[in-house]
Amino acid sequence: MPRRINNDCIACGACVAECPVDCIAEGDIYVIDEDVCIDCGACEVVCPVDAISEV
Template sequence: MAFVITSECITERAADCVEVCPVDCITLGKDQFLIDPNTCIDCGACEVVCPVEAIYFEEEVPEGERASILKAKTYFGIQ
């Protein structure tokens, strides 16, 4: 998994990240946008346009947001 969208996105629906993604790996889940790690090419285009700064490289996800990693993995069926 490369990039992760954290809980700051739960109230955000601007979808700037979706629009700039060259491989269409961002989808709206139950309550927020999520990045499919199977499709993501690690380009970082989504990270720089996020209006609420909710997107992080997996290793840089803040400690209090680590559940976002599991949320994305579960959504996309990754163990």
């Protein structure tokens, strides 16, 4: 299952650098393109506020 970023996101950008398929985009909060996400979990591990989880 792909990951999703919830509203707890503080837009720190830590997840962006970790994504091997570049599927995280900046907005009001960061957003994961679920069609591109390979479910590696690298972004979830580095999120300082635990705003990323499986869909």
